[in-house]
Amino acid sequence: MTEVKAMAALQAGEPLQPFSYELGPLGDDEVEVAVHYCGLCHSDLSMIDNEWHMSKYPLVPGHEIVGEVAAVGANVPHVRQGQTVGVGWYSRSCMHCHECMQGDHNLCSTAESTIVGRYGGFATRLRAHWGWVLPLPDGLDPATAGPLFCGGTTVFNPILQNHIRPTDRVGVVGIGGLGHLALQFLRAWGCHVTAFSTSPDKEAEAKQLGATDFVATAGPNALARLANSFAMILVTVNVPLDWEAYAKILKPRGCIHIVGAVPSVTIGGFTLIGGQKSISGTPLGSPATQADMLAFAARHAVAPIVEPFPMSKVNDALERLRSGKLRYRAVLQNDLG
Incomplete structure (x- = not known):
């Protein structure tokens, strides 16, 4: 069992506060990521405030994740322990429907969103299906690359x-x-x-x-x-x-x-x-589109303009976002343990 420390909203619109939970056994098709950085997106704010009427509390936001592979399931083919990877809005799709089979995984009717009905990346650990865990190309800074996995x-x-x-x-x-x-x-x-x-x-x-x-x-x-x-x-x-x-x-x-x-x-x-x-x-993009985007960003030096915050100070970052003063993305560095 893996104990996770996180920052969570316990009710709609409330400030985030320390929260902990345990992850069960690692699935054969799952990757466990030790979160190093996580971007703050306006969608996180919408979920905290339940603007879209699908939030469940306690809510751990965060879907622009960059970190290190901490563990891999038995059937994970393409990432290895210790590799720097990222995860975005989606954390799983079925991999067998018509949309998935033709490369439109983001249009899968059962696609799992990283912060909808599950705990997201404002945490020490996160799990996702291997198909949605992408290696970070050389040339991209892990400290600023998180927003590429959603906004990019x-x-x-x-x-x-x-x-x-x-x-x-x-x-x-x-x-x-x-x-x-x-x-x-x-x-x-x-x-x-x-x-x-x-x-x-x-x-x-x-x-x-x-x-x-x-x-x-x-x-x-x-x-x-x-x-x-x-x-x-x-x-x-x-x-x-x-x-x-x-x-x-x-x-x-x-x-x-x-x-x-x-x-x-x-x-x-x-x-x-x-x-x-x-x-x-369009709703974001498929894993292949994400990989192309990351490669293009690395080749052409496309990078988010970010303001860094410790993850424990996420409420300060949220206040910057709510006030419209953020230029242009906040990235949280994990200091939760």
């Missing part, structure tokens, strides 16, 4: 799914935890990238991260001059938008692709029909 995959997968070419113009709405990674990936991909933000003071940093152009969207008719421009508008925010205005700046066959938890999308049918435009979304 979330914004990289749409580039693949929408067949974005280096010659395309792409817009990124929101320059936060997701958006600041999207700018870096798209710049490295070769695209002409436009950052859209309600905060004009983010222009300089957005351009440093990879934006070719910057549009402050707070003013009237801010988007009108961009009609017929973009192959994809990647929406990384979770707030209502003027969907009609964004659809009008897509070029024919362009798409609005949603990865932020927006409350709703309202758009006229003819706005889409006339230019054969579309609205789409």
Whole structure:
């Protein structure tokens, strides 16, 4: 039996507090990871507050995990004890359904989320199915790589799914935890990238991260001059938008692709029909997509901008996130024992 020390919310919206539990016998298809670092994602906050009405308490958040393989089950084929690995939003899928067999493990109807109905990575140990445990490539810093396993995959997968070419113009709405990674990936991909933000003071940093152009969207008719421009508008925010205005700046066959938890999308049918435009979304990515993303990030020096915190001070990090002051991701270093 393995005793685990963790930080948990005992009720919705409460500060996290020390919590301990035991792991049962290691499954034949499981990897046990000694957690060294774990990113703090807005989804962790949503789960702590039960915004999505699926949280179970005590809740141990954390799904951007980097650590060391502490033990492997009898049927684990590809990682070894002592290896540096990461785990993201998903910790298991069935490996036999149609979606899994064609490589869309993230679309498996029984896929297990790392912090839904189980204990996550704000802890000393975590277990996951071997298929979702990925070795960290050389060139990526374990102390900052955690957010790539959720945020990085979330914004990289749409580039693949929408067949974005280096010659395309792409817009990124929101320059936060997701958006600041999207700018870096798209710049490295070769695209002409436009950052859209309600905060004009983010222009300089957005351009440093990879934006070719910057549009402050707070003013009237801010988007009108961009009609017929973009192959994809990647929406990384979770707030209502003027969907009609964004659809009008897509070029024919362009798409609005949603990865932020927006409350709703309202758009006229003819706005889409006339230019054969579309609205789409993706839930993170498969293990293969994650591996490609990690390799691409290592090759092109794509890295999250992070603020480090001891894991025992996770409530300080959560307060930074709630206040909107975090730039752009918190990473917790495990000091729980």
